[in-house]
Amino acid sequence: MLKRVKFGLILLLIINLLSVWSAQAALWINPLSVKQGEIVLVKGLYYNFGNAYSMLSDCQIAFEGKNYLFAREIVDFQGFESSGGTYGFQYTSRIPTTPLTKLGDLPLTLKCPLGQEKFSLKVLSGNFPVQNIVLTSSKNSLSATEKETNAVKNAINTFTPFKLWDSNKPWLAPNKARLSSLYGLRRTYNGVLAQNYFHKGLDFAAFTGNPITAPAKGKVILLGKEKEGFAVHGNCLFIDHGQGIISGYLHLSEFNVIEGQIVEAGEVLGKVGESGIATGPHLHFGVYVNGENVNPDNWLKFAIP
């Protein structure tokens, strides 16, 4: 684990060197090039438009048809006093990409009350494998109930102002079993690519009853129960880690927490099962950034600020 942390720190250092710092604009975009499933951080305090400026708290980032908010963060500026700044905070917006994000140079637009500024973000392929599924029956025709769809949609789009996870270390794996399916896997059904499908998390090949633990501090915001209509996700739970970052756990057999509970990293959340649509017992673990399914693997390998 220590090796992983070191590697993550070195990687972040390299990313920092590659990122753009414009003193005039006072905006960091970090990194400028991502693989599908990774996130981009946009940081700063304000942005200059001629002689006037907008605080980033009043701005949003537009990317691929969605708008992203800035969250206020307390920053340790120790050693930076000579630069004239004594602020103890800055604003951060986290922009997600997924296997469905277009490739190439995409516009990323800062929208403020005083104006707009366009930047460019390069999106590289995540090289996700494609799995061919031959459909012989309508076995998996079970679909999500409206209640389930709405509750999950609300949970993953939760945005609360305070960061609860520790950005100095990678998240803990929520289960110890080996991975049986990776994030981003695409599918063809009888040879035809499913346009909107990708595997939205990591699958841990655990046995029924194995503990599922919190990867980082957060607040339990949804417990979905199969018997109450969660036909697809099965027994599931979602944790709000703050600032638009949510994690999700599907197909549980048992819950060990209640809605509204604050959990610490490593705390037991529930037990592995095969409720909902599952071909066998496993834990499906997802990480959502502002409503989009990003690659959880990055969160388990690197400290994400």
Ligand SMILES: [Zn+2]
């Ligand atoms: Zn899965």
